[in-house]
Amino acid sequence: xxxxxxxxxxxxxxxxxxxxxxxxxxxxxxxxxxxxxxxxxxxxxxxxxxxxxxxxxxxxxxxxxxxxxxxxxxxxxxxxxxxxxxxxxxxxxxxxxxxxxxxxxxxxxxxxxxxxxxxxxxxxxxxxxxxxxxxxxxxxxxxxxxxxxxxxxxxxxxxxxxxxxxxxxxxxxxxxxxxxxxxxxxxxxxxxxxxxxxxxxxxxxxxxxxxxxxxxxxxxxxxxxxxxxxxxxxxxxxxxxxxxxxxxxxxxxxxxxxxxxxxxxxxxxxxxxxxxxxxxxxxxxxxxxxxxxxxxxxxxxxxxxxxxxxxxxxxxxxxxxxxxxxxxxxxxxxxxxxxxxxxx
Amino acid sequence: xxxxxxxxxxxxxxxxxxxxxxxxxxxxxxxxxxxxxxxxxxxxxxxxxxxxxxxxxxxxxxxxxxxxxxxxxxxxxxxxxxxxxxxxxxxxxxxxxxxxxxxxxxxxxxxxxxxxxxxxxxxxxxxxxxxxxxxxxxxxxxxxxxxxxxxxxxxxxxxxxxxxxxxxxxxxxxxxxxxxxxxxxxxxxxxxxxxxxxxxxxxxxxxxxxxxxxxxxxxxxxxxxxxxxxxxxxxxxxxxxxxxxxxxxxxxxxxxxxxxxxxxxxxxxxxxxxxxxxxxxxxxxxxxxxxxxxxxxxxxxxxxxxxxxxxxxxxxxxxxxxxxxxxxxxxxxxxxxxxxxxxxxxxxxxxxxxxxxxxxxxxxxxxxxxxxxxxxxxxxxxxxxxxxxxxxxxxxxxxxxxxxxxxxxxxxxxxxxxxxxxxxxxxxxxxxxxxxxxxxxxxxxxxxxxxxxxxxxxxxxxxxxxxxxxxxxxxxxxxxxxxxxxxxxxxxxxxxxxxxxxxxxx
Numbered sequence: 001x002x003x004x005x006x007x008x009x010x011x012x013x014x015x016x017x018x019x020x021x022x023x024x025x026x027x028x029x030x031x032x033x034x035x036x037x038x039x040x041x042x043x044x045x046x047x048x049x050x051x052x053x054x055x056x057x058x059x060x061x062x063x064x065x066x067x068x069x070x071x072x073x074x075x076x077x078x079x080x081x082x083x084x085x086x087x088x089x090x091x092x093x094x095x096x097x098x099x100x101x102x103x104x105x106x107x108x109x110x111x112x113x114x115x116x117x118x119x120x121x122x123x124x125x126x127x128x129x130x131x132x133x134x135x136x137x138x139x140x141x142x143x144x145x146x147x148x149x150x151x152x153x154x155x156x157x158x159x160x161x162x163x164x165x166x167x168x169x170x171x172x173x174x175x176x177x178x179x180x181x182x183x184x185x186x187x188x189x190x191x192x193x194x195x196x197x198x199x200x201x202x203x204x205x206x207x208x209x210x211x212x213x214x215x216x217x218x219x220x221x222x223x224x225x226x227x228x229x230x231x232x233x234x235x236x237x238x239x240x241x242x243x244x245x246x247x248x249x250x251x252x253x254x255x256x257x258x259x260x261x262x263x264x265x266x267x268x269x270x271x272x273x274x275x276x277x278x279x280x281x282x283x284x285x286x287x288x289x290x291x292x293x294x295x296x297x298x299x300x301x302x303x304x305x306x307x308x309x310x311x312x313x314x315x316x317x318x319x320x321x322x323x324x325x326x327x328x329x330x331x332x333x334x335x336x337x338x339x340x341x342x343x344x
Numbered sequence: 345x346x347x348x349x350x351x352x353x354x355x356x357x358x359x360x361x362x363x364x365x366x367x368x369x370x371x372x373x374x375x376x377x378x379x380x381x382x383x384x385x386x387x388x389x390x391x392x393x394x395x396x397x398x399x400x401x402x403x404x405x406x407x408x409x410x411x412x413x414x415x416x417x418x419x420x421x422x423x424x425x426x427x428x429x430x431x432x433x434x435x436x437x438x439x440x441x442x443x444x445x446x447x448x449x450x451x452x453x454x455x456x457x458x459x460x461x462x463x464x465x466x467x468x469x470x471x472x473x474x475x476x477x478x479x480x481x482x483x484x485x486x487x488x489x490x491x492x493x494x495x496x497x498x499x500x501x502x503x504x505x506x507x508x509x510x511x512x513x514x515x516x517x518x519x520x521x522x523x524x525x526x527x528x529x530x531x532x533x534x535x536x537x538x539x540x541x542x543x544x545x546x547x548x549x550x551x552x553x554x555x556x557x558x559x560x561x562x563x564x565x566x567x568x569x570x571x572x573x574x575x576x577x578x579x580x581x582x583x584x585x586x587x588x589x590x591x592x593x594x595x596x597x598x599x600x601x602x603x604x605x606x607x608x609x610x611x612x613x614x615x616x617x618x619x620x621x622x623x624x625x626x627x628x629x630x631x632x633x634x635x636x637x638x639x640x641x642x643x644x645x646x647x648x649x650x651x652x653x654x655x656x657x658x659x660x661x662x663x664x665x666x667x668x669x670x671x672x673x674x675x676x677x678x679x680x681x682x683x684x685x686x687x688x689x690x691x692x693x694x695x696x697x698x699x700x701x702x703x704x705x706x707x708x709x710x711x712x713x714x715x716x717x718x719x720x721x722x723x724x725x726x727x728x729x730x731x732x733x734x735x736x737x738x739x740x741x742x743x744x745x746x747x748x749x750x751x752x753x754x755x756x757x758x759x760x761x762x763x764x765x766x767x768x769x770x771x772x773x774x775x776x777x778x779x780x781x782x783x784x785x786x787x788x789x790x791x792x793x794x795x796x797x798x799x800x801x802x803x804x805x806x807x808x809x810x811x812x813x814x815x816x817x818x819x820x821x822x823x824x825x826x827x828x829x830x831x832x833x834x835x836x837x838x839x840x841x842x843x844x845x846x847x848x849x850x
Contacts, residue, residue: 207710208703215700218689225648225680225687226701226754227672287691 034280038295042302049306056309063187067255069301070189071096071248073294074196075268076275078244080293081200082142082237083276086217086285087135089238090146092245093268094153095127097261099249101157104167104259113174120246120253127153128242132235150269157261170257178254189251196244201290213237217285267318274321275300278328300324349411350375350540351427351509356405358391360741365391366402366564371542373509373557375410378531378541380551380572383561383584387773389544392561393513396542397429398422409508426508430515434498438487443467445486446500470500474530492523499530510534511542516550528554548577560584595785595807600626603660604793605676605762607645610654614640616818617654622762622793627784629808630797631833637817638797639681642766645795646678647671658762672701677760679751681767681797683744687751690740694732695721697739698753724753729779745776752783763787764795769803781807801830813837 031039049056075092082089099120107116127149134145169175181188204210216223216230224230252264279296281288300321307317351373358366366388373379383389394400396407398416407414409425416422422429437445443463444451452462467482480496489497495515502510512531516524531554534541543555551558552572560567560583567583601624608619614637622628630638643649645656647665656663663674671678680686689697698721699706706716721735728749732742739747748768755763768784769777784807788794798804804811811823813836821836 206712208707208712209710211696211700211703211712214692215689215696218691219685219687221686222688223700225646225668225678227667227669229667229669286689 032280032292035292035295038279038292038299042295042299045299045302045306049302049309053309056306061305061309063190065298065301065305066190067187068305069297070187070193071251071255071264072268072271072275072300073193073297074244074251075248075272076279076293076297077193077197077200077290078241079272080276080279080281080288080290081204081213082241083273083281083283084204084213084217084285084288085233085237086220087142087234087237088146088273088283089131089241090143090269090273091127091131091149091153092241092248092272093265093270094150094157095124095242095245096248096252096268097265098127098153098157099124099246100252100265101161101166101249101259101261103246103250103253104165104169105160107169107172107175107253108167113169113172116169116253117174117250120250121243124242124244124246124249125239126242127245128239129235131242132238135238136231136234154262161259161261163261165256165261165263166259167253168258169253175254175257178251179257189255192247192251196247197290197294204290209233214286217282217287219286270321270325271300274325274328277332278324280332282332283329296328348374350377350409351542352408353392353396354406354408356392356395356402356407358395358400358402364564366395368405369561369564369566371559371566372569373540373542375508375540376535376538377557378535378543378555380555380558381542381544381561382548382551382558382580387561387584388564389561390513391564393429393511393542393544396422396427396509396511398427423505426506427511428498428502428507428509429511429513430495430498430502431513432495432515433491434494436486436489436494436497438485440486441482442480442484442486442489442493442497443482445497446470446482446504448501466504470504474500474503474533476500476526476530479526492519492527495519495527507539509540509542511544513544515543516545516547524550548580551580552577595627595781596789597809598625598789600624600809601791604658605645605795606657606660608655610641610644610656611652612640612644612649613652614649614817615644616816618814618817618819619654620812620819620822622795624761624791624793625788626809627788627794627796627807629804629811630795630814631799631801631804631811632814632837633799635816636814636837638814639766640817641814642678642680642764642795642797645671645764646676648678672758672760675761677701677755677758677763679748679755679763679765679768681770683747683751687754688739688747690738692739693736694725694730694739694742694750695735697750698724698735698757701754702757720757721753724757728753728756728783743773743776745772745780748772748776748780749783752780756783756787760792762793762795764797766797767799768796769798769800801833804828804833805830815839 055061075096079089079092102123103116103120106119107113110116131146131149134140135142138145178188183191204213212223212228212233215226216228216233220230248268249265253259256264275296276288276293277283278299279288279292279294281293303320304317307320308314349372351371353369353371356366356369357364369388369392371379371381371392381389381392391400395402398419398421401417407416409427414425416425437448446467447463452459452466464482471477471480471482476496480493499510515527519527531541531543543551545551555572557569557571558575558580559569560580562584603621604624605622610618618641620628630641632638640649644651645665647668647670651665656665658674658676663670665671668678684690689700695717699717702720703712706713706720718735724730725732725735730749730753731746739750742750765784769780772780784794784796796804796807805828808828809825811828811833812819813821813823813833815837820839823832823836
């Protein structure tokens, strides 16, 4: 992950014309003020927790943090992409729950992990496409559209699962590999997050598609007049969000050993939005990057883990999370120079 | 008047991400004096006002009021020091009365309750004192006010508190003649009351009417300050532009080629049965008054608004325009009227903005070739003389003229066959304007078919080989360069009005 923190602000790559900018300044530009403060916050947090309880530094604990943040991490990555185009997907958590149930139930009836996973991905595509279609052709605000499907997909998950955990995947080699396997000593779940984050990062930073995503978030009218097919991009983003939600659902099934309609997926939408906002993604779109989001995911993961290790009442974690979202947005507004409400 | 210096701003500098908006600007004004501030767009007038109002904090320099050093970090600081800036469109609370709008922040109270009676009496007294009893109804709602009345509310907000300096930012741009007279009477009165008035405008006649002295800004620096008696129009203009304006732009004329863009009988919601041709190397001007349907026609031609009937051909081939993408593929480029809202990605770099429409040409399997991209951006920055520290600077930090060049560069990079320019020099200073004219000239010489929509008649006359005049969505006539004059264009632009009403030009 450290390799990614170096490349955050896509618009400040050094060029020969920039050479009078000093070296220190250039490093700062590359990392970005936002990410630097996240790194600092992370370091302080780690220091505080580590001093209070040195068990924090155990390899097993670090791995726990890694596997815990993997699910919310992939969702935060795709939330970043959706937010960059000026959208928002509140339904990711519910869609993860729905696809978790689907994967487990299809697995149970077909005895094939592959079919279960494909079914979950298919449902994820459908769920994302539905969001996209409602937003584009229904001309519905993204927040409202996905708030509706947030409730809808959750209801659907409860309906088909009867509100209970479904199936048992704990003996299947594929699911076990996802949940507890490792490649090169690093857990599979972490690998999934790394791969997804890297793909999204490369897409945003190096491809024409990525540029267009930033452009349409920054100025949709200008983007349309510059020949960008906005509808296609919006639809693509929400479908991608559905696919990633399905991936999160599959990871959830693997980790818990069964399909979970709500447990484990509830709150993922808030966490993913908080991570993206904390990572510097503008709520108006057009600004931000994957590196910031990943740092924020780590920060939230460490915070949660630290609060658990230090035996803080778990309800405080919700409060801390809500508080952080507000702080993140306030910082964004301040940095943008938005004036406080009222007359001058 | 030989009063002591009331407002003094010394050595003010301010930069935005490497672009110097103000360099060592100094302004002094006495009590009871009207000081005019003039300069082209981008000369730094607005930045200076924003510093005065506390909206911006200067990078260096000092300010003092009545000899006392002050430092404003918010509009509130400026208000407490008795400094008020009246913007063109003041912020008015729409759903409450004029009286409450004026006294907002310290409404008279009786206990915890609003004292409506006292409020009304106070406002009546204020309005009468300043002679605006008939201009403003204290019970009217904020949302019902005209621009002039909004300014008046803002001015009264200032006057009911202790005010020492009032600055007006282009106050007359939205006012009628009668309202302008009333404003000037008020300013005269403010001056008599010993208040310092800063008057920012580019309308020279007004300045000669109202100001005692005038300070000229150019490219973010003070050019000089003159007493109004010692200067005249020509003098001020040459101070503003740094050169004499005698050499009006003249396009080089050359042979035109075949028809490139042909528009026949195009109809949409706002445009009725419009037909015209544009040839290679030709500049077609589209003139008309505001609301004549010129921009709507442009948006139809670039696929941004649906065409109900009629046809468009480019290079002899009929094109279907369902989206801007179609127009682009057909070789039509479009520089829209409002660059900030419709063209620029303000939070992105000059490079990003220039290459937005050519990403597919400089990409391999979807991956943007960064070297090529930088070359394209640098190439156009040089060709169009875009004044930016680097190609990585944010477009938001450039002046209007340079931003417009960036938009132009985006479409030149695309190498279109037809380029449609909607108000290409709106909000652009004189220097950049001339540069943009030269670019248009060169593009025409290279064989592009160019359509220029403009509300500025001198611009149309300088640029166009032929002029199509529109009114109410329809073409009312076409003029060759030889027959074109401001009078001839206006006569066509107001054809219907002239037919019904007697009299000549408005």
